[in-house]
Amino acid sequence: MLFRSKSNSAQPTVPEDDAAASRTVQAGKGHPTPKRKTSEALNKRPLVPADRKAAGKTARVAARAQRDREYQAMQTGDEKYLPAKDKGPVRRYVRDHVDARWNLGEFFLPIAMVFVVMTFAFATNAAVSTVVVLTLYVVVLVTVIDAFVMWRGLKKRILTKFGADTYLKGLAMYAVMRGFQIRRARLPKPQVKHGEYPV
Structure with a gap:
């Protein structure tokens, strides 16, 4: 009478394709998928900046630089910085x-x-x-x-x-x-x- 080992008899036979798929699932992407609330929180930007005075100053500087570029383009005909109506x-x-x-x-x-x-x-x-x-x-x-x-x-x-x-x-x-x-x-x-x- 032949006896089989318990370890061999307990494990069901798994096809090679299923085994490969199982390994792929187990491998995953290395980290858990973040929750929706967490992702939305990371993407949120404040509508009103914390330092409104600094933000206003930055915007004025950028606007002045844009006007200077447009004025220079008006003199030279540089297409890159012309106003939209002249481009x-x-x-x-x-x-x-x-x-x-x-x-x-x-x-x-x-x-x-x-x-x-x-x-x-x-x-x-x-x-x-x-x-x-x-x-x-x-x-x-x-x-x-x-x-x-x-x-x-x-x-x-x-x-x-x-x-x-x-x-x-x-x-x-x-x-x-x-x-x-x-x-x-x-x-x-x-x-x-x-x-x-x-x-």
Whole structure:
């Protein structure tokens, strides 16, 4: 009669795949999974900083540095630090086109000031005052027509260069407003001379 050892008979036979899976489960990740409350507590950030005075000072310093970078970019045309309203190759193209063109709008403000002075100077002479005012209206009309012609040509250039699906919203006003500004007062500063149209 043969006798088996108790240790051998007590242990059930485990397939190799199950044994490997068991070892993987036992190995685990080396540490217990943290509770949800613990994880949420670690991720929480205070809405109000402890030292509000120091936080405010830091924010002011950061804002001042940002303004300085933007001002410098306005002078040099550095795309990296320009304000959002001036960023992008399309807006850069618009600025260069407007700056390369002789726009009647850039002379409008000085001319208008002259006409205002003339209106006061000839206030007692109704005939001359009427002529001055009508002439001013003609100047306004001509500059508006010139701005329309400028945008019409610029729009065609934009669609040709950047594609028919280019987002044009806001560009017309952007171009016209720049065209009506005195060249020296434009920001960002003009990076091209008159006649140097962008390709």
